[in-house]
Amino acid sequence: MANMEEEDLLEYFCVQYEQRLLKLLMKFPVTEEQSPSPSIRLLEKKKESKLVHRTLEAQKEAFRTRMEALYSRWEELKAKEVQLKAYIQKFEQFIQENDQKRIRALKKASRERDLKNQRIKELAKTKQGMVVLKKEHQSLYNKVQQYSIFNNYLKKVVEVSEFEEIREVIGRYKTLVGMQQDLMVSALEDQEQIEQAKTHLAEYTEKKDDEILKHNNELANLQMRFDRARSDVIRRESRWAHIQNTAAKKTLKLGTIKMATLNLFQSVSKQLKETLSVPVEDTHKQLDMIQQFIQDLSDIWAEVKKKDLQNRVQVVTPKDV
Numbered sequence: 385m386a387n388m389e390e391e392d393l394l395e396y397f398c399v400q401y402e403q404r405l406l407k408l409l410m411k412f413p414v415t416e417e418q419s420p421s422p423s424i425r426l427l428e429k430k431k432e433s434k435l436v437h438r439t440l441e442a443q444k445e446a447f448r449t450r451m452e453a454l455y456s457r458w459e460e461l462k463a464k465e466v467q468l469k470a471y472i473q474k475f476e477q478f479i480q481e482n483d484q485k486r487i488r489a490l491k492k493a494s495r496e497r498d499l500k501n502q503r504i505k506e507l508a509k510t511k512q513g514m515v516v517l518k519k520e521h522q523s524l525y526n527k528v529q530q531y532s533i534f535n536n537y538l539k540k541v542v543e544v545s546e547f548e549e550i551r552e553v554i555g556r557y558k559t560l561v562g563m564q565q566d567l568m569v570s571a572l573e574d575q576e577q578i579e580q581a582k583t584h585l586a587e588y589t590e591k592k593d594d595e596i597l598k599h600n601n602e603l604a605n606l607q608m609r610f611d612r613a614r615s616d617v618i619r620r621e622s623r624w625a626h627i628q629n630t631a632a633k634k635t636l637k638l639g640t641i642k643m644a645t646l647n648l649f650q651s652v653s654k655q656l657k658e659t660l661s662v663p664v665e666d667t668h669k670q671l672d673m674i675q676q677f678i679q680d681l682s683d684i685w686a687e688v689k690k691k692d693l694q695n696r697v698q699v700v701t702p703k704d705v
Contacts, residue, residue: 517698524691527684534681537655550685554678561671564641571638574631581624588620642667645674652677 538550547553592613649662649670656677662669 521695528688531684533655557678645670648674
């Protein structure tokens with residue numbers, strides 16, 4: 385700072401010398417005709433020197449005052465510059481924080497917007513599912529109304545019978561079907577035995593007739609043998625009679641089952657309100673129709689219970705979401 389002041393002073397005095405001192409010297413031109421004496425010229429030079437010196441001192445004081453003011457102004461500017469830098473730094477920090485807050489706010493808004501779109505899609509999907517479920521519920525309700533007559537019929541059967549629940553009726557039906565199948569198998573086995581017995585009897589009779597024709601002359605000698613054969617025939621006939629009685633009983637039981645099956649089949653036909661083209665003698669077909677009827681009722685009832693449970697679960701789930 386001192387070096388700068390000395391350079392400024394030197395430059396200032398040089399300028400003042402060129403601008404003021406030279407002008408003063410030019411006011412007193414030197415001429416040979418009017419030139420004063422050396423002493424006078426010396427005095428004049430001293431006066432001019434004193435005047436210049438006072439002028440320079442005054443200008444020097446003014447310059448010093450001005451430089452002090454400039455220095456004070458310079459210090460103020462430096463202090464303001466420091467304050468301005470601090471303010472700029474704070475402002476830049478404030479801008480960065482605002483940018484970070486803005487970026488975080490934009491990211492949060494983007495996430496919220498995505499979440500909102502996702503929730504809107506899920507809501508639309510849920511509404512679409514509700515529409516489908518309502519349609520299915522209406523369809524099942526129509527089926528239940530359509531087949532309710534069968535359920536009512538089974539309820540009436542339970543009321544007028546020893547059964548307490550519908551599933552007991554269905555279980556009894558399945559038992560009867562199993563018994564009927566067992567009886568059919570037993571009847572077939574008995575029929576085979578009868579056929580075998582008839583075959584054996586025919587073979588035996590034919591054999592004996594041949595022996596009688598062949599050994600007619602030996603009748604006396606073979607009387608005892610013939611008696612044995614006759615006794616054997618009586619025994620076999622007794623067995624045959626027993627087989628016939630057993631077959632008659634089983635046939636009676638089978639007829640009873642067929643009558644019960646026919647009555648149940650006719651009841652089913654009345655419930656269905658349509659005439660089923662099944663011959664009266666075709667017990668197997670009647671049992672198949674009855675089984676199909678009861679199986680349809682069981683499937684409908686199970687499906688209704690299942691859909692009702694699913695509807696309850698689906699109705700509770702959207703509320704939780």
